[in-house]
Amino acid sequence: MSKRVKILEIRLDQLESEANKLDTRTHRLYMRKQNEQKLMLGSYFHVSSDKLECIAPSGERVRLTFKDDNYASLVEYNLDQSWSRDENGERAVSSKVYHNGTTIKDLDEYAVEQAQARLEFLQCAVDHDDDMIAAWNSIEKKYDKLIDSFRSKKSELRQAINDQYRDINKLEEEALELKLTKGIKFTRSESGKLPSIDVRWDWEINRLLNIKVLRTSASGKSADIELVQKSQRWDEEVKSYIDVKVNNTFKSVRMDKIRGLVRSAQRNSQIV
Numbered sequence: 001m002s003k004r005v006k007i008l009e010i011r012l013d014q015l016e017s018e019a020n021k022l023d024t025r026t027h028r029l030y031m032r033k034q035n036e037q038k039l040m041l042g043s044y045f046h047v048s049s050d051k052l053e054c055i056a057p058s059g060e061r062v063r064l065t066f067k068d069d070n071y072a073s074l075v076e077y078n079l080d081q082s083w084s085r086d087e088n089g090e091r092a093v094s095s096k097v098y099h100n101g102t103t104i105k106d107l108d109e110y111a112v113e114q115a116q117a118r119l120e121f122l123q124c125a126v127d128h129d130d131d132m133i134a135a136w137n138s139i140e141k142k143y144d145k146l147i148d149s150f151r152s153k154k155s156e157l158r159q160a161i162n163d164q165y166r167d168i169n170k171l172e173e174e175a176l177e178l179k180l181t182k183g184i185k186f187t188r189s190e191s192g193k194l195p196s197i198d199v200r201w202d203w204e205i206n207r208l209l210n211i212k213v214l215r216t217s218a219s220g221k222s223a224d225i226e227l228v229q230k231s232q233r234w235d236e237e238v239k240s241y242i243d244v245k246v247n248n249t250f251k252s253v254r255m256d257k258i259r260g261l262v263r264s265a266q267r268n269s270q271i272v
Helices: 003-043 109-148 151-182 255-267
Strands: 052-058 061-066 069-081 092-099 197-200 203-205 208-216 222-235 240-254
Touching: 003 052, 003 061, 003 109, 003 151, 052 069, 052 109, 061 109, 069 109, 092 109, 151 208, 151 255, 197 222, 197 240, 197 255, 208 255, 222 255, 240 255
Parallel strands: none
Antiparallel strands: 052 061, 061 069, 069 092, 197 203, 208 222, 222 240
């Protein structure tokens, strides 16, 4: 790795650290907003039963549930929201109530208590619907303003990070092209294999020992290359196969195949 690339990567780490901090701030503000909206919605609902309760599981929903089973919702108030905003900049403009039809087997005073609690919950929704929608939008706008205060900074950081990646990639491509014109030697991977390359869509050259770019096309999309390949031949003197090196040249091999070969060899520690 060149000194210039190291400097750029240090700066890239700094930029990404700053961006991560802003992402963390955004997430914390979002969670604070959700919690504030939950508390606001929950404050508008109450029932007289000591066996039932009103809970707000999210910033857009309130449920009437059993105290020993918060998942069994009897009635649910939901705020409708949209990703787009109306002419007043508001996302929540309406609401709805889901009324769960419950089968009651034991006809006793508790059945009446449940029915009464449903009515009380619905009455809260009817009485405070407009107030809840207005309060929800007010909280939404407040946190939108806070998040927008550093949105431009996040955009600048993202652009700077993209520029940094582009500069690093450019330097790495230049370094790779220089290495290829001088020649790159390969060794076996941990599994004992030598790298290979597709010089054509239907022609793979394997057991590579060396690659060298002889000439690059004007477009830079292909190159003429020289490959040194490990092979074997029969030796009459020793009466067995011996290792030999075979040199061949190939024209107009795609550069993405050549780069892929080198990157794969780098990952597998196959470059001498």
